[in-house]
Amino acid sequence: MIEEKYGISMGFGAIVDAEDFRPWLHDARINGEIGDFYWGRYRKLLNLKGLPKSVIDATDEVTDRVLDRLGDPRNLSPWSRRGMVVGHVQSGKTANYTGLICKAADAGYRLIVVIAGIHNNLRNQTQARIDEGFIGRDTGRLAHANKAQRQKIIGVGRFGDSQFPVSLTNTIKDFNKDTATSNTSQIGQYNVPVVLVIKKNSSTLKNLLEWLEEHSATGATKMVSQPMLLIDDEADNASINTAYARDEVTRINGQLRQLLSMFHRSCYVGYTATPFANIFIDPDTDDDALKQDLFPRHFIIGLDAPSNYFGAQKVFLDARERHVRLIDDNEDILPMKHKIDHPVDVLPESLIRAVRAFVVARAIRNARGQQGAHASMLINASRFTDVQGRLRSRVADVVDRIRAAVAVDGAKGHAALRSPEIAALHAVWKSEFTEAEGADWPAVQARLHEVLVAARVVEVNASKRSQPLDYDQGGEHGVTVIAVGGFSLSRGLTLEGLTISYFLRNSMMYDTLMQMGRWFGYRPGYEDLCRVWIPADGVGWYAHIHEAMDDLQTQLKRMELAKATPEQFGLAVRSHPESLIVTARNKMGTGKEFPMKVSLEEKLVETTRIVAEEGLMRRNFAAGEALLQDLVSDGLAFEKRSRGHLVNGVAVGRIDAFLRTFRTDPANVPADLLTDPKLIRDYIAARADSELRLWDVFIASSTGKEFDPVAFGHLDLVPYGRSVDPRDFAKGVLTISGTSRRVGSAEDEREGLTDDQIAAAENAFRRDRPEAKPKSTINPSYYRSVEGRRPLLILRLVRPKVEDADGKTVYGKDILAWGLSFPSSKIAGGTVEYIVNTIRMREMFGDEEIEEEARGDTD
Template identity: 80%
Template sequence: MSALLSSLEGMAVMYMASEAGSPTAESIRATINQLRSMPMFAGKVDDAEAEKIAKQIEEKYGISMGLGAVVDAEDFRPWLKDARINGHVGDFYWGRYRMLLAKKGLPKSVIDATDEVTDRVLDRLGDPRNMSPWSRRGMVVGHVQSGKTANYTGLICKAADAGYRLIVVIAGIHNNLRNQTQARIDEGFIGRDTGRLAHANKAQRQKIIGVGEFDQREFPVSLTNTLRDFNKATATTNTSQIGQYNVPVVLVIKKNSSTLKNLLEWLREHSVHQGSQMVSQPMLLIDDEADNASINTAYSRDEVTRINGQIRELLSLFHRSCYVGYTATPFANIFIDPDTDDEALKQDLFPRHFIIGLDAPSNYFGAQKVFLDARDTHVRLIDDNEEVLPMRHKIDHPVDVLPESLVRAVRAFIIARAIRNARGQEASHASMLINASRFTDVQGRLRARVGDVVSRIRDAVSVDAAKGKAALRNPEIAALHDVWNAEYAHADGADWATVQGRLYQVLVAVRVVEVNASKRSQALDYDQTGEHGVTVIAVGGFSLSRGLTLDGLTVSYFLRNSMMYDTLMQMGRWFGYRPNYEDLCRIWMPADGVGWYAHIHEAMDDLQSQLKRMELAKATPEQFGLAVRSHPEALIVTARNKMGSGKPLPIKVGLAESLIETTRMVADPLQINRNLTAGEVLLKGLRDGNFNIEPRSRGYLVRRVPVDRIDVFLRDYRADPANPPVDPLTDPHLIRDYIAARADDELSEWDVFVASSTRKEWKPTTLAGLDLVPYERSVDPADYARGVLTISGASRRVGSAEDEMEGLTEEQIASAREAFRLDRPEAKRQSTINPRYYRTVDGRRPLLILRLVRPKISEVEGVVLHGTDVLAWGLSFPSSAVAGGKVEYVVNTVRMREMFGEEEIEQEALGDPE
């Protein structure tokens, strides 16, 4: 869309945002036609273009956003409503920001929801007019790249309207994220370009931006700017005390010990009262990416703990202070403390007053869409890297040649950009992400090789692209055509002639940059405005993995090895919003990564749903924190936070509403036979006991099996070697202890589902008289060579979501689906349902799932090597009404490394070596 049409659309959205009620199809078109008569648009917008704008606005107004869940402390007392009625809360800063959101084209429903959610947060902060000492601690849990910065910018505006005089935003641990966050605060709260304000030439200082374009009666003061972090000397030059300002003061600082030290010293020198040694003005502290470096994990470098202590020290300087942590990955947060049940509650940053879950708008491009609903559309597997760029490599690894999959991804990005331009998105930005190494030296070599590829394509296009069909004789253009044919031939506005005609325009603009902590690093500058947006390929590592937004991210190439939930989710820069080009987005990654993202999405979905249930139950943040710390998936987070200790880790786990599977088994022939025997004994006993073995479309179902038969099977089956340590989540002692606590009540009767593959080319194997077709599952060949069978592949699951429907009635299945729709109003009817909903329906019995698995060890030129069939199981646990009931296991560092690999665990806790 041209700049003129974009301007018309923005004005129409702003006009309708000021009107009461939701717009109709008629009112949208009437508004557009009215604006078309203005001099700036008169005669320049035809009927077809006006209709296109109208349809786009209709789509935007169809976007919905839920209000999320709130878990409060018992002593919560609202104050905001009365303060507004009494005229103590203004609307200057929020009013400007609301108009900016409308100008940016956000649907009125989303703006209204943001208004409501930020009111909820503000109401849970301290009343700045209350002069008695107080401190508030809270947390907001959102989704990666879903608009958390926009949310806390709105909160900052409302806090300023309410009377907060000092606002501190602690951004990421890298300069580029701090600078980007400062720019967002400049636009949404300050209204002036702070980089220009810091310019030596006074004539060039003033540049009104963002909210400043709507109202210039007042501007907050910023003691930081887009060029520099907090500096004591600069702050002292501006004023001697916070209290001397009659407007709000804001700082956007890096999460860095030196910066925090400087700020603490400056406040002590200039703003504390001599008597109390405290600051009297109310302070709001926003901790962005609160799970990163803010956690008190005193096990490795002192830096992590020092930051935690400095944040707490900063808060303690104020008589009245609020701490709000924003994160999308709370599994790695202060909720998690495996040492004792109540240790986290003693930490001063624990969100003891409130926890709020943010719902993502319905147009959010998240893990559900990418890895479940439309995996085949968006995901491409990397399987050609090990020879040239192995997953694990050293700092001096050469990059003489690129994996063909990476070259293909670059070509896809060039084509996607050409299609976006054809769709009228020339003025929008377009980015590609390449995250394939944690080493900056390797990233530099990658950038150079990718630059060579782009130059080669550019040269070919400049010479031959104008030759019509004859251009396909050029091998580079022919390769682009092959990628177009495979990826985008059926996309809207993407015929090859159109794409070919726009290739040169794309290649002239594209830049390949390195984004890391090296001297070669270049800024991702998306501030350019004009007829053409930025087209950039960004090569980096950890700097691209937390908080940093890549505008218009269209293609990603992700080759990193991690099983840590927070690290993986934060590396998912491809999540977010992709208006009018979602269909063009592609993500290249290894098959294991796809499975982990799908699995993590389920865990995060569980967390948000649990938050909503706890809101209904009027649970407190402490109770929610304990629930999260007992989540079965806490183990992976524990590895991240505690690996450096080298000490045994006791972890308490609750298994309610969980699925446990044998994704890792010993490959010893003797143990394989013993496990098959354990399955045969169970099934033969059911047959001999006259249990009804009901044939199903995908196997056999036995209902109401007594728990003692299940217990015997779990006692005899071994997933791990005979000698400890064992895999915690398949530890028979852990599971049997949990079951035993409920064996007389809710786990007294089980359903048993024996799954059989529908694969027709394989002959059935008989187990206890039942004909079963094995399931093919990919396994890690390196682990298999060491005698361990580790399920890998695209799903990284032994079974499937359908398994957990077995044993349920049609009414129960319908109830589970309806609960999913209510929790996920943005989900489409065909969305894959999180199987946890099958575990929570009333009357759900626990389910044991058995299946034969045929390990796929390797495939070379169509020839597949399989291992010996093994018996695998899954346990689907329903909700539990039994209080407590958690079980404890202990695992040491050596075993954790065996389970999760020799990854950069300590580096991931602190950041890449950039």
């Protein structure tokens, strides 16, 4: 009934276990050997917060599954466990591991360490969450000397205060050896759990290691006997061993391994929404000198997001027109690439419009009775803190102008529209929010004054100007804040009530982009008001990344059914054809040339980047027309379809000849990695006598009315209009951009399948994605994995288009593009080895922004 009332549900996710997994939790509960004091309190808190029963039950089940895979704290023999929990950005991972902490404490774990990111603001925020959900007291108050102030009961403390955990950190200060020593001499002397929430910082970890060695390590081995749970939040950030040689270890990675090795019984659980870097950890680095690395060798658990999760599927696919606004006016004012001394004298009009949208959206929320809730805007437009400071000043100027106008004219009814600033707010309301519930203009105008009185513009970064995002100060009216920052806004930090986002960054690393997506999360009662301003290329990247993440979760579910191990799952992810860009280059091992094993199994490869060299384009056209002539010579039928022509049963030799002739680039211009003909032809050659012997060829023709048909061989085809990157276009390189980097659509990959095969693929998708809406686009990977699927070559003509300086659309010459849809493979290994070096990576994907940010001038 709860689910029916709220329409919110949550699945249990998938689990990949090591072969030696032996459950213990069920029997321990039945035998009465562990209690539920801490979890019982936390469950009551979740219920008090209004979470649907289905979501609380799912959290209960998932945290049981994680705990069952940790070591049994009643087992006194030495043991060590390594695992990873894969969630979604801003989907409730903190709530999940808070529940795990509660259950681990009930089971008998006596030291719990939470490592919460690399910035103070994130550590403080996480400490506050642990205070509320596990400790039950405000640790910031406990830090005061005045005893009258030291007993502020919060959160779970209201449901039972007999067993308060001991916290050696608080919301004000990170771990400190002297403070810890004054509180306790040995962990084992306490009958309640000891918890620390620390920053992922080498000095902090050094202090903790020294303190444990001095006060809790015993015996000849100088190890700690109490069981320890280490939770690594944002586990892909700074925890990974990025040293290039196998016998070198980065400092934080080595300290985490040293910390785990100090305990006879220890568990490591990494929580992340972007696990790609973790999968690149070498599972064999477990010699005595390096201890055991953090590869999740014992379990990997995927968390399903609740059905009300506001994620990439909803923002960039299902409701893109509602939520996404394109930034296309920044290059002359705030170019994507700029230096630390770049001036910010004016703001792009798109940013000013986004600020106005935030003011109007907050007014609508207040009109809906949400004035007590928080509302935030995010502006992430530069990696340099100095530039962020200038941006903050200019944005504050905009807010001040609006505030002054509303103070003078806001109460004048319709006459207020004579004010240019109020008229501009009205124009934004008219174009963005007229259909929103409770959003008529008089109601909005009546709320503008209270919004602007409360509104603050703050910097959130590593500079001295930075201000904390203190959402406790809002009181009955909530906080209204515009946060300007960079990397500090990009990992783990939650912006409460995030409504409007302005994102102008160009990292092409999957994990960086996903973590920067602070707009993902839950937006109860105001989801319809949320907007994301982003460059067109970014929209395509996020849609593409969503598919990669969706594929990862699907792989987890499939490998769970196949009873695969984490090592096998790691190999599958590492051989994903786009693994080379999923994470920062320095998280992937050696900086010299190295072999990557790339699998094309169940993958789609498309030509999204082609050099528009006249001779090259003629050669490619000739290759395509020659293929069609060969098919005619072979006596194969061209079946007319609603969206083109289909040819069945094409010999692999014809496909190989086409790929051998087709070229995406001259020798001196780097092409996309996946369209490298050697890689593809090697993969095909290994299967040419078996599963890739016969192909289907689909010659696609656009169903749009934008262009007239053109001759291609003996066929007439309508070209597909596709936006291309104007910067590359000026250099004679056609890079597909716009709102999708894909040349074709998911329906293309249905071609060649029978009705029964299509039904089987769609049923599998519904089974794996029960939360998907009935009309959701089927992930095309399901068409590739269906039984009996033949490989598919898709040909189409693409007419590139860009806007000139006057905003008019300019078309280039038609080019031939192709896509290859590969089915499942039963051939052992299923990979092709590919050599990539640092220079090649930089040519293909640009500079690594994360590394630049670590140099000191950046946030």
